[in-house]
Amino acid sequence: MTAPQAAPGDNAHAAPTTAPQTWAERARAELQRAGYRRGGAREQLIDLLARERCALTIQEMAARLQDAYRRGANPRPVGIASVYRGIELLAELALVARVDVGDGIARYERASVENSDQDRDHHHHHHFICDRCGLLMPFDDQALEQAIVALEDRVGFSVSGHEVLLHGACSDCRDARR
Amino acid sequence: MTAPQAAPGDNAHAAPTTAPQTWAERARAELQRAGYRRGGAREQLIDLLARERCALTIQEMAARLQDAYRRGANPRPVGIASVYRGIELLAELALVARVDVGDGIARYERASVENSDQDRDHHHHHHFICDRCGLLMPFDDQALEQAIVALEDRVGFSVSGHEVLLHGACSDCRDARR
DNA sequence: TTTACTGCAAATTATTTGCACGGTT
């Protein structure tokens, strides 16, 4: 993925906005700042991700956009390639985070701004995956975050993000096994 | 993957061994207990994993086994399908852990026994991935482990394992970007 | 002798890419 030749309305040096934004607003602003245009597929993808709380697969995203098209909510179909391309771009700009739960299928969800509350949708979390039924469950834990922040200073690298994944059996599956 | 019809020499109810084992010993013992036989490819795969400290891709494992064959160290070639099948089996028995670092390629490494020191090779760790050059670096942190153990009691699930992945730039890449 | 294990090659499935057309700036 290569960035466009130039950013026509490049406002990178404008005074930063401090008012809280939604994730979608921030995403559109950063895309524009980086010189990208607003295509139909990209816009629809942003709206879709903005609506979701937790991670979706590419197939799920494509299916939902396809449904919206059939339902008449969207003017034209969105090809799966555009979903891949859109996600790739959003991931590069760190606007979405990839989540791998171990089944070999990539999932993505909107990323929160680290150490900031500028984002009204902010909802940093991690995941629990049920290895029996595949249930994906988000959770957050303040003590864990603190341990990770402390750790980040100790490792000799520049840490830009982190993920924690818990494996196990959800309550239904735990009961079912008996 | 379906387990064999029966476990001929099933010793599941024998008195448990308390002497520390290597990972390879434990792996072979558990495979046998579950009724699996000792095939050439599986044996070679176990030896390979036992030698490695950190995660390998399937391609890397296949290449090393292929090299060993060419070098004459192994009697016959190992097909990549056998590597996939062997890893799948070891993963089911929780003898290896899958590590996803976000590039869409599955990696595996031997798993340590949770809360136990029966395994001489025991080396529980997590990973740092350089998103620029792909360097994969293992690390461990006692405070992090404690935070996760505490957390496991709080979530409403039966947690069998966990993974932590730090993203960022390694020292070389951090310097190179300047 | 029975049934598991294996290599090879074919089949799937996720993901990427080439290309011509329509849209945004």
Place this chain on the structure above:
DNA sequence: AACCGTGCAAATAATTTGCAGTAAA
């Protein structure tokens, strides 16, 4: 007008599966 963004279909690449022969118990 210039060049980006998109859908579609073809091309890749990872992973899985079918099958016939070999080996473990």
